[in-house]
Amino acid sequence: MSESKLKTAVLGLDDNGQLLLEAANKIDHFHIQAVADKDTNRANEMAEKYQCTAYDDYRQLIIQNQFDCLLVAAGMYSCDEYIKAAMKKKFNILKLAPAARNFEEAAEFVRLAKDENLKFAIANVNRFTQSFLALKQFLEEGRIEQIFLITAFCAVGNENIPAWQTDPKLAGGGVLLHNCYEIIDQIIWNFAVPQQVYSLNTNQAGDRQQRLYLTEDTAVVTLKFSDTFFGNLIASKVLGPEEKFLKVYGKDKILTVSNSRFTISDCLGKVIDELEYEDDELAWYTALLNNFALSILLPDQNNLCSSASENLKDMAVIESVYLSARTGMPEEPARILKMAQIEPINIWESRK
Helix, strand or coil, X not given: CCCCCEEEEEXXXXXXXXHHHHHHHHCCCEEEEEEECCCHHHHHHHHHHHCCEEECCHHHHHHCCCCXXXXXXXXXXXXXXXXXXXXXXXXXXXXXXXXXXXXXXXXXXXXXXXXXXXXXXXXXXXXXXXXXXXXXXXXXXXXXXXXXXXEEEEXXXXXXXXXXXXXXXXXXXXXXXXXXXXXXXXXXXXXXXXXXXXXXXXXXXXXXXXXXXXXXXXXXXXXXXXXXXXXXXXXXXXXXXXXXXXXXXXXXXXXXXXXXXXXXXXXXXXXXXXEECCCCHHHHHHHHXXXXXXHHHCCCCCCCCCEHHHHHHHHHXXXXXXXXXXXXXXXXXXXXHHHHCCCCCEHHHHHC
């Protein structure tokens, strides 16, 4: 495709969808032609603001138009069949995380994208935050020795959770899938697919029977990368205030990273350097959308960051976590990846 504006629609207009729309409108590569949401008033309001066509029927949006790009913020339960229809019409897709409700669904989308020769990206915005980019550069430069432990913490705080996310059939999962996806992606992107995972999940329902019909709101996950390298993740929707961070422990340094700060400490915890960043969600979304657009317009010069096929590794780890919670045993993501003929790569081992 030659360099030009991409005819674009946004599907789903909650707060994240509106942020996606605002970011796309800031980029010259996109021409917003339509928006869609089940809430007619919201769709009309956004259409008036961005001078485009409003739809409250996702199916009509797809069948009545020919777009270059579809930006998806709606929950997968409400639009899975329409995403498939869009892909069969050769729409390139960017979807907000998570990639899908489960590994099988994600793999199906990846296969369809490959068959139709189109781009399908997952919006892992942490790949575009200055703090997490600083962490990646620090690791790639080998400025920390013998990493033996990583810990991640994800407290959702008072975030308003839509009711459908409590239903396992509609949501696919709870706090791990919908709130920790990008932290899990950072772990895998920077290090490896773990050899094994072990998980305990629960929710605050009154009894065991009730808990079976709700997604998890609290989870503790242990990750084994090698005999000398482990990780853990604590996640909860009932802890507050909102806080998300990743810590990396090496022989000589401790690295702590959040969306706005990157801290380097010595092995005793004394701060050596602390970097604070002022970029915000709009800047992150703008950067990722610019990457997505250029990967379509000028693919030979611009690699797509966070493709859906790459995100199958994230989905395999999450699938293994949920399986472990059910079986009470450690599970191996590599076994799930073999279903899609994807081999895990231990990035950290390759750097030694």
